[in-house]
Amino acid sequence: xxxxxxxxxxxxxxxxxxxxxxxxxxxxxxxxxxxxxxxxxxxxxxxxxxxxxxxxxxxxxxxxxxxxxxxxxxxxxxxxxxxxxxxxxxxxxxxxxxxxxxxxxxxxxxxxxxxxxxxxxxxxxxxxxxxxxxxxxxxxxxxxxxxxxxxxxxxxxxxxxxxxxxxxxxxxxxxxxxxxxxxxxxxxxxxxxxxxxxxxxxxxxxxxxxxxxxxxxxxxxxxxxxxxxxxxxxxxxxxxxxxxxxxxxxxxxxxxxxxxxxxxxxxxxxxxxxxxxxxxxxxxxxxxxxxxxxxxxxxxxxxxxxxxxxxxxxxxxxxxxxxxxxxxxxxxxxxxxxxxxxxxxxxxxxxxxxxxxxxxxxxxxxxxxxxxxxxxxxxxxxxxxxxxxxxxxxxxxxxxxxxxxxxxxxxxxxxxxxxxxxxxxxxx
Amino acid sequence: xxxxxxxxxxxxxxxxxxxxxxxxxxxxxxxxxxxxxxxxxxxxxxxxxxxxxxxxxxxxxxxxxxxxxxxxxxxxxxxxxxxxxxxxxxxxxxxxxxxxxxxxxxxxxxxxxxxxxxxxxxxxxxxxxxxxxxxxxxxxxxxxxxxxxxxxxxxxxxxxxxxxxxxxxxxxxxxxxxxxxxxxxxxxxxxxxxxxxxxxxxxxxxxxxxxxxxxxxxxxxxxxxxxxxxxxxxxxxxxxxxxxxxxxxxxxxxxxxxxxxxxxxxxxxxxxxxxxxxxxxxxxxxxxxxxxxxxxxxxxxxxxxxxxxxxxxxxxxxxxxxxxxxxxxxxxxxxxxxxxxxxxxxxxxxxxxxxxxxxxxxxxxxxxxxxxxxxxxxxxxxxxxxxxxxxxxxxxxxxxxxxxxxxxxxxxxxxxxxxxxxxxxxxxxxxxxxxxxxxxxxxxxxxxxxxxxxxxxx
Numbered sequence: 019x020x021x022x023x024x025x026x027x028x029x030x031x032x033x034x035x036x037x038x039x040x041x042x043x044x045x046x047x048x049x050x051x052x053x054x055x056x057x058x059x060x061x062x063x064x065x066x067x068x069x070x071x072x073x074x075x076x077x078x079x080x081x082x083x084x085x086x087x088x089x090x091x092x093x094x095x096x097x098x099x100x101x102x103x104x105x106x107x108x109x110x111x112x113x114x115x116x117x118x119x120x121x122x123x124x125x126x127x128x129x130x131x132x133x134x135x136x137x138x139x140x141x142x143x144x145x146x147x148x149x150x151x152x153x154x155x156x157x158x159x160x161x162x163x164x165x166x167x168x169x170x171x172x173x174x175x176x177x178x179x180x181x182x183x184x185x186x187x188x189x190x191x192x193x194x195x196x197x198x199x200x201x202x203x204x205x206x207x208x209x210x211x212x213x214x215x216x217x218x219x220x221x222x223x224x225x226x227x228x229x230x231x232x233x234x235x236x237x238x239x240x241x242x243x244x245x246x247x248x249x250x251x252x253x254x255x256x257x258x259x260x261x262x263x264x265x266x267x268x269x270x271x272x273x274x275x276x277x278x279x280x281x282x283x284x285x286x287x288x289x290x291x292x293x294x295x296x297x298x299x300x301x302x303x304x305x306x307x308x309x310x311x312x313x314x315x316x317x318x319x320x321x322x323x324x325x326x327x328x329x330x331x332x333x334x335x336x337x338x339x340x341x342x343x344x345x346x347x348x349x350x351x352x353x354x355x356x357x358x359x360x361x362x363x364x365x366x367x368x369x370x371x372x373x374x375x376x377x378x379x380x381x382x383x384x385x386x387x388x389x390x391x392x393x394x395x396x397x398x399x400x401x402x403x404x405x406x407x408x409x410x411x412x413x414x415x416x417x418x419x420x421x422x423x424x425x426x427x428x429x430x431x432x433x434x435x436x437x438x439x440x441x442x443x444x445x446x
Numbered sequence: 447x448x449x450x451x452x453x454x455x456x457x458x459x460x461x462x463x464x465x466x467x468x469x470x471x472x473x474x475x476x477x478x479x480x481x482x483x484x485x486x487x488x489x490x491x492x493x494x495x496x497x498x499x500x501x502x503x504x505x506x507x508x509x510x511x512x513x514x515x516x517x518x519x520x521x522x523x524x525x526x527x528x529x530x531x532x533x534x535x536x537x538x539x540x541x542x543x544x545x546x547x548x549x550x551x552x553x554x555x556x557x558x559x560x561x562x563x564x565x566x567x568x569x570x571x572x573x574x575x576x577x578x579x580x581x582x583x584x585x586x587x588x589x590x591x592x593x594x595x596x597x598x599x600x601x602x603x604x605x606x607x608x609x610x611x612x613x614x615x616x617x618x619x620x621x622x623x624x625x626x627x628x629x630x631x632x633x634x635x636x637x638x639x640x641x642x643x644x645x646x647x648x649x650x651x652x653x654x655x656x657x658x659x660x661x662x663x664x665x666x667x668x669x670x671x672x673x674x675x676x677x678x679x680x681x682x683x684x685x686x687x688x689x690x691x692x693x694x695x696x697x698x699x700x701x702x703x704x705x706x707x708x709x710x711x712x713x714x715x716x717x718x719x720x721x722x723x724x725x726x727x728x729x730x731x732x733x734x735x736x737x738x739x740x741x742x743x744x745x746x747x748x749x750x751x752x753x754x755x756x757x758x759x760x761x762x763x764x765x766x767x768x769x770x771x772x773x774x775x776x777x778x779x780x781x782x783x784x785x786x787x788x789x790x791x792x793x794x795x796x797x798x799x800x801x802x803x804x805x806x807x808x809x810x811x812x813x814x815x816x817x818x819x820x821x822x823x824x825x826x827x828x829x830x831x832x833x834x835x836x837x838x839x840x841x842x843x844x845x846x847x848x849x850x851x852x853x854x855x856x857x858x859x860x861x862x863x864x865x866x867x868x869x870x871x872x873x874x875x876x877x878x879x880x881x882x883x884x885x886x887x888x889x890x891x892x893x894x895x896x897x898x899x900x901x902x903x904x
Contacts, residue, residue: 023739083743103811111804112817118802119827123781130773137802153799160795161809219456219619221480255458255619256646258476259487264615264643291639292732377455380462381481406508407453407462414448 019095019270020181020188022290024088027189034288034296036185038304039085041178049079049086050174057093057169065099066162085181092180096170104159111156114141179307183277186306187270189298193286194261195253196269199227201246201281208341212353214275215252218268221377223251224343224351248343248351255377263289277308323428324356331431334361335438340368346385346392354394358438366393366441370429373401376408386417395437396422397429450498452491454509457619457647459486459494471497488622489673491649509649511623512567515605519562520590528686529556532679536560536654542675544633544655548683549865550691550843553656554581557629558588564652566626567605571614571644573632576815576840581608581631596621598812611635614644622648630655630674632838634858637666637673645673658683658865659858683861683868691868692846694876698892700884701767711886714757721751762886763852764793771881772797775849776829783822783844786831787863789852794833797851806832837862843869848878854891 026037039046052075060068072093076086117140127133141152172180190196200208215222227249252272254265269286276282282302289295325337340354344367354367371379379398386392396418402408403424412418420440423433448463461475461484469475469484473493478485486494491509498505525533529552532545541564547553561568570585572578575598582593585606594607596617603621628648630636633655636645645653655674660667671677683691703711721727725741725748728734738755742748772786788794791807798805804818804827821827823844836842837859845867853859867876882892 023736083749084740087743103813108811108814108817111814112821114802115804115821115827119829122776122801123828126780127777133801152802156799156802157795157805223480255456255478255485256487256643258458258478258485259474260646262643264640374456376453377460377478377481377483380460380483384482405453406506407451407460410451410506411462 019191020088020091020184022188024084024091025185025188026082026084026088027185029296032294032296034189034298036182036189036298036300038182038185038306039178041175041182041305041307043178045079045081046085046089046178047174049075049081050089050177052079053086053089053093054171054174054177057097058171060097060166060169062165064162065164065166068097068166069162088181088184089177092177092184093169096172098167098169099161099164100167101161101164107155107159114156176307176309180309182304182306183274183309186298186300187273189288190270190273190286191266192263192288192290193266193269193298194263194289195251195257195265195286196272197285198250198252198276199247199283199285200250200279201248208279208343208353210278211275214272216375218265218272219374220252220254220265220268220272221257222253224353225249225251226343226345226351261289274308274310277306278310327428327431331435334442335359344392344394346394347389350385352382352394360438360442362442364393364441366395366438368395368397368429368434370397370399370425371402372399376402376405379408380411383411383415383418386421387415390417390420393441394421395434397434398422398424400424400426450503450505452494452505452507452509454488454511454623454649455485457488457622457643459488459491459509459649460484461486461494465503468497468501468503471501473497487646488618488649489646492651495651509623512626514565515567516565517562517568517589517591517606519558519588521588523555525555525559526552528681529559532556533559533563535679537563539675539678541652543653543678544657544660544670544674544676546657546660546677546680548681548686548691548868549658549862550869551681551686553631553658554584554841557631557654557656558584560654561585561589561606561627561629564627566650566652567624568607568627568629569614569621569625569648569650570606570608570629570631571611571636572608573611573635573838574835574840575610575812576819576835577631577838578608578610579812579816580841611638611641611644615640615647618644618647622650625650627652627654628674629653631657633657633670633674634660634662634667637662637664637669642669642673659861683864692870692874692876694864694868694878696864696878696880698880698882699771700882700889701765701771702884703761703765703767703886707761707765707767711758711761714754714761715887717754718751718758721748721754758886760792762883762888763789764796765883768851768881768883769797769800772801772849772851775847775879776801779847782828782847783825783842784829784847784849785836785842785845785863785866786829786849786851787836787853788831788833789854791833793852794831798831801829801831803827803829803831806830806835808833808835810835834859836866840866841869842866843871845869846871846874846876848876850878850880852881852888 028035028037053072056071056075072090076083076090118137121133121136138152227247252269254268256262256264276284284300286298287295288298328335328337336359338357340356343351344354345351352369354369356368358366358368379402382396398412403412421437423429423437425433450464451462453460464484474490475484475486533556536543536545545553545556570581572581578595578597582595585593589606591606592604594602594604596603596607597610597613603624625648628645628650634657635641653674655670660670660677722729727737727741729738742752776784786797788797791809794805794807797803806815806818818827818830822830822842848863848867850863864878867878880892882888
């Protein structure tokens with residue numbers, strides 16, 4: 019990520035504009051290539067040598083220095099240095115300092131040179147040090163001397179996209195919440211988005227902004243993709259009380275998942291310390307390509323296991339990763355983990371709650387209370403159930419009694435199948 | 447109506463079944479649309495429970511995940527009268543509040559006695575890894591039990607745990623309901639933009655702040671008092687000097703640069719100042735430094751000015767003349783335990799390399815840090831060079847001479863550096879030398895930092 023001094027932005031009339039680079043800019047592509055090749059060749063060289071060589075490129079090529087320093091910073095983030103302690107040198111230092119301490123405490127020297135000679139004599143006995151070399155050797159394990167172990171390379175174009183992403187992330191570090199509008203997103207990309215959301219311990223409110231008046235749940239599902247959109251406000255638990263940037267890092271990390279959405283808009287209020295806040299608005303037209311990998315074709319292990327268990331028990335149901343919002347009563351939405359489709363066409367969703375989803379589960383139980391229309395099954399981890407507030411809430415929830423189950427590591431078919439089949443029975 | 451339930455969730459409290467009549471009485475509870483529950487910041491736990499009790503409301507408390515624990519102090523040491531006063535003041539303040547005492551006055555010992563009194567699992571917050579390990583050793587020594595460490599790559603919780611502020615900000619949302627007593631060492635750090643969430647995300651009903659200097663230049667000490675409790679006891683360095691602290695004197699040495707260095711300094715400073723003038727940068731303004739960084743990166747001339755800025759600063763911080771004085775003082779104080787402070791790591795390593803001395807900076811690996819600190823305490827090493835890591839808290843009672851080769855204009859920093867040599871020892875006369883480059887910007891910096899009481903004596 020970029021530090022604040024490397025961010026490039028302009029503020030006009032309360033609006034903040036990150037200054038993106040053109041990923042097709044031939045000059046910057048050339049500079050990027052030069053920098054990348056220096057970093058690629060860096061394994062086994064010292065940090066100071068690497069920085070000196072890259073500084074030479076920064077100073078000698080055309081283009082804004084701040085951009086080039088930003089590119090260098092992103093490359094450094096991909097570089098691993100050998101930070102293991104140099105035990106031999108540490109022992110040498112320790113022994114030498116014991117001697118110098120003894121000399122300085124006990125002996126009177128006519129001048130510094132006499133002291134230096136004495137120290138060199140002592141060190142020379144052990145290390146054959148020559149005059150002048152000892153000083154250089156003494157702290158030769160400082161970070162500037164650390165050798166490069168490895169560098170994760172990337173293409174010049176990818177680096178420039180990463181730079182633009184980092185510009186946005188650098189601003190999001192200074193925001194307290196993020197509003198995300200999604201259109202055309204009834205796809206598997208959403209799964210990744212919500213995984214990032216949960217992984218970053220963020221909370222969200224999902225609203226369906228409907229420009230077509232009141233629609234049934236099914237109609238709403240079909241309409242999205244035209245003029246409607248989902249508005250997702252993302253923040254953390256404490257945002258209810260404080261305009262805090264406590265979750266800035268979480269939001270910055272979350273942003274990389276937004277880039278995988280086909281049509282998106284984000285709005286965020288950016289506030290640097292002791293400064294007036296500015297509004298950041300950005301959408302997919304900014305042209306930043308996703309910098310993280312997308313695993314749409316990848317079937318997670320838990321799903322594979324789930325599929326296998328289901329196949330062993332029945333051929334009537336097919337399981338898929340959750341890939342769309344499910345409308346809930348009261349203008350709320352959730353993003354279930356799995357979708358199950360019966361051979362008759364009946365669709366049922368499963369949402370799993372792990373030990374860290376306490377707040378989410380309580381909210382879901384409240385939303386689903388007093389109705390049985392939503393085809394959503396709730397799976398609750400036994401560890402979460404151990405919490406007394408959850409145990410009590412589950413015990414009194416009629417919805418959970420009818421459409422819920424508990425699990426230890428992964429849901430079992432014995433617990434799930436009877437509930438699934440109850441949807442088929444009630445439909446027939 | 448169902449029983450009111452209260453639980454802990456990621457640094458906040460979730461409340462269910464809150465009677466309508468009570469909503470206005472409970473501090474900071476708000477309806478959370480995202481989770482359809484009432485929510486409050488975790489640090490309001492004590493107040494909420496007090497209100498529920500005051501209104502005789504039945505409740506189920508799943509938030510609190512700690513119980514009474516017996517901690518026995520294995521060392522039978524008696525507190526000084528002022529330490530007893532501080533302890534009494536904290537109890538009288540409802541087991542909350544800040545105790546402000548000069549470095550070396552035994553704040554840690556007060557904390558030990560209060561942990562034993564309070565009998566609750568305790569989380570101690572500190573600003574640095576060095577302090578974390580130091581607290582760990584002290585707690586082990588007094589309570590003879592396993593001490594948890596959270597920070598610097600360690601993640602182990604015990605009934606007595608020490609953490610860094612930085613780590614607590616990240617992890618308090620997970621363990622903020624496991625401790626009944628929270629201690630904030632060097633608590634003037636707590637009101638920082640991020641650090642305050644270490645206290646906000648914890649339900650600990652009992653809180654103790656320890657510092658030598660609670661005042662902050664940004665005036666945010668009121669935030670500290672809101673999160674930890676009011677300042678309940680305070681004593682100044684001069685009140686304890688010669689009694690429980692060592693007697694001390696401060697000697698300022700104005701150093702003349704060598705002629706060649708003076709020429710270099712003047713030239714670099716001229717280049718730097720000319721650029722400021724030309725680019726119309728006011729370094730006194732709040733954005734001055736950032737503007738300078740930005741504008742200096744935009745042109746060759748700017749980059750030269752930035753380089754000149756660094757040169758003149760480096761020359762005033764670490765001139766050859768200063769190094770000569772360091773040599774003279776080392777020789778003058780043969781047999782003493784000397785701490786040499788610098789403003790930056792480069793200068794620290796320059797001195798360490800020139801005089802073949804151990805240097806302790808944030809770059810020093812943990813094992814070697816301990817070797818250097820323990821070696822300094824037991825006399826194996828009589829001199830230690832450091833930049834800033836020893837400014838705060840780290841206990842080196844044997845030190846009796848401090849040489850400040852360079853520093854910032856911060857009053858706090860200099861009071862803290864002075865504090866390193868003030869711990870009482872029989873017959874100890876502490877002396878702090880400040881080396882100031884004559885006719886340089888350092889003279890102004892020196893004036894600024896000498897405004898504290900501790901400096902108003904010779």
